[in-house]
Each structure stands twice: as C-alpha cells, then as structure tokens.
Amino acid sequence: MIHARGLTKRFKVKKESVEAVRGIDLDVEAGQLVAFLGPNGAGKSTTLRMLTTLLPPTSGTATVAGHDVVTDPAGVRRRIGYVGQNNSAGENFLVRDELVHQGCSYGLTRSQARRRADEVLELLDLQLLAKRKPGTLSGGQRRRLDIAMGLIHLPPLLFLDEPSTGLDPQNRANIWEHVLRLREEYGTTLFLTTHYLEEADSMAERVVIIDHGEIIADGTAEQLKSELAGDHLAVTTHDEAGTRKAAEIAARIAEQGEVTVDGTVVRLRVARANAALPAYLRSVEESGVKVATAEATRPTLDDVFLALTGRSLRESEETA
Amino acid sequence: MTAEAVRQHRIGSEGRGIGMKFLSDISNVFVREMTPVLREPLGLVFSMVQPLLFLFLFGPLLGGAGEFGGTSAWQWFVPGVLILMCLFGPMMAGYNLLVELMGGSMERMLVTPVNRTAMLIGRTLKESLVLLVQAVLIIALALPLGFQFYPLGVLVGLALLVVLGVGLGGLSFALAILAHPSGQLFYIVTQVGLFPLMLLSGVLLPIDFGPTWLQVAAKINPIMHVADAVRALFAGTFADISIVYGTLAAFLVALLGLVVGTRTMRRGI
Numbered sequence: 001m002i003h004a005r006g007l008t009k010r011f012k013v014k015k016e017s018v019e020a021v022r023g024i025d026l027d028v029e030a031g032q033l034v035a036f037l038g039p040n041g042a043g044k045s046t047t048l049r050m051l052t053t054l055l056p057p058t059s060g061t062a063t064v065a066g067h068d069v070v071t072d073p074a075g076v077r078r079r080i081g082y083v084g085q086n087n088s089a090g091e092n093f094l095v096r097d098e099l100v101h102q103g104c105s106y107g108l109t110r111s112q113a114r115r116r117a118d119e120v121l122e123l124l125d126l127q128l129l130a131k132r133k134p135g136t137l138s139g140g141q142r143r144r145l146d147i148a149m150g151l152i153h154l155p156p157l158l159f160l161d162e163p164s165t166g167l168d169p170q171n172r173a174n175i176w177e178h179v180l181r182l183r184e185e186y187g188t189t190l191f192l193t194t195h196y197l198e199e200a201d202s203m204a205e206r207v208v209i210i211d212h213g214e215i216i217a218d219g220t221a222e223q224l225k226s227e228l229a230g231d232h233l234a235v236t237t238h239d240e241a242g243t244r245k246a247a248e249i250a251a252r253i254a255e256q257g258e259v260t261v262d263g264t265v266v267r268l269r270v271a272r273a274n275a276a277l278p279a280y281l282r283s284v285e286e287s288g289v290k291v292a293t294a295e296a297t298r299p300t301l302d303d304v305f306l307a308l309t310g311r312s313l314r315e316s317e318e319t320a
Numbered sequence: 321m322t323a324e325a326v327r328q329h330r331i332g333s334e335g336r337g338i339g340m341k342f343l344s345d346i347s348n349v350f351v352r353e354m355t356p357v358l359r360e361p362l363g364l365v366f367s368m369v370q371p372l373l374f375l376f377l378f379g380p381l382l383g384g385a386g387e388f389g390g391t392s393a394w395q396w397f398v399p400g401v402l403i404l405m406c407l408f409g410p411m412m413a414g415y416n417l418l419v420e421l422m423g424g425s426m427e428r429m430l431v432t433p434v435n436r437t438a439m440l441i442g443r444t445l446k447e448s449l450v451l452l453v454q455a456v457l458i459i460a461l462a463l464p465l466g467f468q469f470y471p472l473g474v475l476v477g478l479a480l481l482v483v484l485g486v487g488l489g490g491l492s493f494a495l496a497i498l499a500h501p502s503g504q505l506f507y508i509v510t511q512v513g514l515f516p517l518m519l520l521s522g523v524l525l526p527i528d529f530g531p532t533w534l535q536v537a538a539k540i541n542p543i544m545h546v547a548d549a550v551r552a553l554f555a556g557t558f559a560d561i562s563i564v565y566g567t568l569a570a571f572l573v574a575l576l577g578l579v580v581g582t583r584t585m586r587r588g589i
Contacts, residue, residue, distance in 0.1 A: 052431050074433050082431040086424025092356045092416075098425075101352040105432035107341070149428060 002028040006060035035204030081155035106153035140171030160192035229299035231273030242289035349442025400523035414492025470556030477553035490577025494584040542569035
C-alpha cells in the first residue's frame with residue numbers, strides 16, 4: 001500500500017537548509033494499522049504530508065496505493081483519505097453541505113454524494129448535527145466529522161494525523177472505536193501519527209518510531225519492547241550486604257543494560273521477566289540473602305524510545 | 321449505496337475526460353462557495369453595508385457640490401461605489417481563503433483530486449457573481465436618487481468590473497497563500513496597499529481637484545483608469561478614450577491576477 005525509498009525533505013529556514021526527513025524507507029502492506037510515533041519536530045507530519053501529496057519530496061520516491069506521489073499525485077489522491085491535524089470542515093458551511101462537497105470532490109455525482117454523506121453521518125453518530133455549523137460542535141464531534149470527511153469516498157488507505165489529540169479520554173476511546181470498526185468492516189489500511197504512547201501501544205499492530213527525520217525502530221509494540229527495552233525487575237533486600245550480593249548475581253543474568261543499585265533496591269533489565277524473576281529469586285535465596293520484595297514491570301514504548309535515543313519521548317515532547 | 325458501488329465509481333471516474341473533470345471541479349467548488357450565500361441571502365446585503373453607507377451618507381454631499389465632470393453627482397458617484405465594492409469584495413475573498421488555510425479545510429481539499437486551478441476559478445466565479453448581484457442592487461437603489469440608466473453602457477461597465485474583480489480576486493488569493501501560515505503579510509498588504517489604491521482611483525472625489533503630483537500618482541493606478549472607463553460607460557458614452565485605457569487596465573489586472581494566483585496555487589501551500 002505504501003512503498004517509500006529514500007524519502008527526504010529539506011526546508012530552507014533563514015537561509016539554512018534543515019533536513020526534516022532523512023531518507024526514509026517504509027513498506028506498509030494492505031490492511032495494516034500502523035502507528036507513526038515520535039516527538040514533535042521528528043518529521044512525522046512532514047512524512048505524512050509527502051505521502052499524501054501535500055508536499056513534494058526533495059529526493060527519494062514513494063508509491064502510495066499503487067501510484068507515485070510525484071509523477072501521479074492525482075492517482076494517489078483518488079485512492080487515499082486524509083484526516084489532518086486541523087479541522088477539515090469550513091466554518092461558514094453546514095456539516096452536511098461540507099460532506100456532500102467532499103463527496104463531489106472525489107467525483108461522486110451530487111445525489112451519490114448526498115447518499116454517502118447521510119451514510120457517514122450515521123456511521124459516526126452525527127445525524128443530529130447535519131444542519132449545524134462546525135463551530136457549534138464539541139471537540140469530539142468535530143473530530144468525528146473530520147473522520148467522516150476522510151471516509152466519504154471509502155478510501156482503501158486512510159491517513160490520520162493525530163486523530164485523538166486534545167480530546168478527553170472518553171472521546172479518545174470513542175474515536176478509536178470508530179477507527180477500528182472501519183478497519184473491520186472495510187479492511188481499510190490505516191496509517192496514523194499519535195503522541196499518545198498508550199494508544200500506539202494498545203491499538204496499533206505495528207509501531208514505527210521516527211526521530212530526527214530517521215526511522216529508528218519498526219515492529220510490533222511487543223517486539224520493540226522486548227528487543228529494545230526489556231522488562232524491568234526490581235528486588236529489595238533487608239540490608240546492604242545482601243543488596244551487593246544480589247547485584248552480583250543480577251549482573252550475571254541481566255541481558256541488556258546495566259544493573260543499578262539504589263539503597264537496598266537492585267534494578268535490572270531482562271528479556272522476559274516472567275521467566276527470569278523466579279530463577280533470579282532462587283539464585284539470590286540460595287546465596288543466603290533474604291529477599292524482601294520483588295517486582296516485575298513490562299516496559300512502555302517510552303522505555304523503547306529511551307533505550308534508543310537516551311531521551312524520554314515525554315521529555316522530548318515537553319522541550320520541543 | 322453500498323461500499324462496492326463507491327469503489328466501482330472510483331475506478332470508473334478515472335476514465336473521465338480531463339476537460340469534463342476540470343469543468344465539474346469548477347462547478348463543485350463554485351457550488352460549495354455559493355451554498356452559504358443561498359442559505360443566508362441576507363449576508364449579501366450585510367456585506368454591502370459599507371458601499372450603501374457611502375451611497376447614502378457620502379453621495380448627498382457630492383450632490384450639494386453641484387456638477388461633476390459635466391454630469392450629475394450621482395452619475396459620477398455610483399460607478400465609484402461599485403469600484404469600492406470591487407476593491408473590498410476580493411479582499412474578503414482572500415481573507416476567507418486565508419482562514420481556510422489556517423484552519424484545516426483548505427488542506428483537506430488539496431488532498432482531494434480537485435484541480436488546483438479549478439479551485440481558484442470556482443472561488444473567483446462565486447465572487448464575481450456576488451459582485452454582480454450587489455452592483456445591480458446598488459444601481460437599483462440609485463435610480464430613485466436621480467441616477468440615469470443607460471442599459472448598454474451599464475452592461476459593458478459591469479462586465480469591466482467583473483474582469484477587474486477576477487484579477488483582484490486572483491491577487492488576493494495569491495497573497496493569502498503567501499501570507500500563510502501567520503497571515504501577517506496579508507493584513508499588512510491589504511491595509512497598506514488597498515487604501516492608497518482606493519484614494520488614488522478618484523472614487524470619492526475627482527482626482528482633478530488634487531495637485532499635479534497626486535494626479536500623476538493616480539495615472540499609474542490601473543484602478544483609476546477602470547473607474548474612469550466605467551464612469552464614461554455608465555453615462556452612456558462609448559466614444560471616450562478612457563474606455564480603451566480602462567479596458568486595457570482591467571484585463572491587465574485580470575491576467576496578472578490569474579497568472580500569479582494559479583502559479584502560487586500550483587507551487588504548493
């Protein structure tokens with residue numbers, strides 16, 4: 001569905017050339033749900049804008065839905081849907097009028113577009129708002145309208161740029177419900193950016209992480225977590241001598257990173273905590289050290305980002 | 321309609337002729353822009369408040385000053401009011417585009433297969449139509465005041481106004497695109513540029529009243545030439561050299577506006 005090779009975008013900012021996206025290679029098969037993750041300014045939106053023909057790449061190629069974004073942008077546009085970061089309905093227009101216009105923009109006749117508009121209004125629970133202006137809608141309703149606009153022509157591939165940003169948890173869950181149903185019913189390929197790590201973690205079957213314009217990780221959330229971050233074990237002993245002993249044993253079994261000691265707490269990373277924890281506890285007890293508490297935690301995608309870049313994704317967000 | 325029907329349609333629509341698609345794109349954009357006007361036709365009158373105020377609160381002052389350029393004050397002033405509308409209408413069109421650029425609706429449209437140039441033409445058509453309707457309203461209101469109606473002259477004059485409006489619309493759209501995303505450039509240029517253009521076009525008072533330097537400055541303002549031409553036409557005169565200059569000026573602005581507008585649109589936003 002998406003095949004990008006060496007996709008690059010350079011901007012001129014105050015006479016200096018800034019490379020926003022640096023030679024991205026990306027393949028997305030039909031039917032996948034891919035979350036594109038990264039801090040602000042990492043190149044997420046720029047990549048998305050190139051794939052949706054809004055921005056010509058400086059170099060590299062991309063085939064989207066079977067058509068080249070540079071040589072056949074019209075062919076791409078006909079087959080993709082795009083839900084941008086901002087609201088896509090004009091302020092002076094009625095909700096249903098905008099949907100009909102959107103349908104006609106994809107070549108539907110006016111009567112076809114009207115029927116489709118009513119269908120997507122129903123699909124996204126917007127029937128009662130059909131005659132309203134977008135400005136009178138709540139944040140969640142506006143976002144649903146944006147998605148309805150992106151769906152009017154039933155695109156085989158839908159891009160969503162931060163679909164749930166700025167919404168409360170209830171509305172976020174609601175948006176996701178609609179997005180996932182879409183996929184179930186029509187097999188739509190979904191490519192979305194988000195900076196809610198939990199969302200990418202629980203919803204996407206594939207996570208692509210971008211930082212400084214380069215893809216630094218690509219896989220299922222589970223793969224990335226166990227390969228790049230690993231599980232965390234934290235074991236507390238009763239005294240410092242015991243802690244030293246426990247740390248020595250930990251150094252032998254820890255697979256990645258280092259063992260840290262903090263007071264009477266030993267922390268280490270292992271690939272699979274559920275298997276490693278019993279064995280580790282047994283070794284520690286055998287050496288004559290009593291364990292007070294033991295805890296195993298699964299890593300988050302933030303841990304993955306931290307392991308890859310040395311920065312926390314959340315911190316990057318705040319300082320960006 | 322089933323999903324399959326829409327899919328079939330997508331495949332089918334690819335075979336449409338390029339010319340057909342271009343025309344239906346224009347009509348699609350035009351219909352979108354017209355719909356709010358048709359839903360709330362009163363808005364059309366509200367956007368005319370400024371020219372109406374000029375007509376009723378400024379016009380009578382001229383009437384008190386006697387004759388202008390050999391005709392009655394109304395004959396002289398009504399074309400000026402129309403030129404005013406022609407200046408401010410397209411500015412609003414550009415402003416509306418800027419608002420859509422700063423929101424997400426323009427971006428949404430740019431991802432659809434709608435032709436870029438068609439987007440520009442569709443919007444311009446709507447502005448022209450609105451301008452025309454407003455001009456007819458102004459003329460109708462001026463009739464009881466003593467404005468003499470020469471049908472053929474008025475028709476040609478209105479055509480000239482539309483041509484000028486198309487050009488100014490194109491320039492205004494280009495400016496909005498260039499000003500995006502902050503919008504500052506748009507406000508600066510319209511504030512700094514529009515008023516001199518208006519004052520130096522002699523729509524409020526005859527330029528002849530002013531000193532020589534002002535008259536020279538007005539001569540290089542294409543709007544003044546269009547204003548003069550429309551005045552001559554509205555007075556029922558066709559044998560006036562100002563009409564040639566005015567027509568040339570109007571078409572020059574239209575050409576400039578369309579070329580600059582389309583090029584800016586194509587260069588990407």
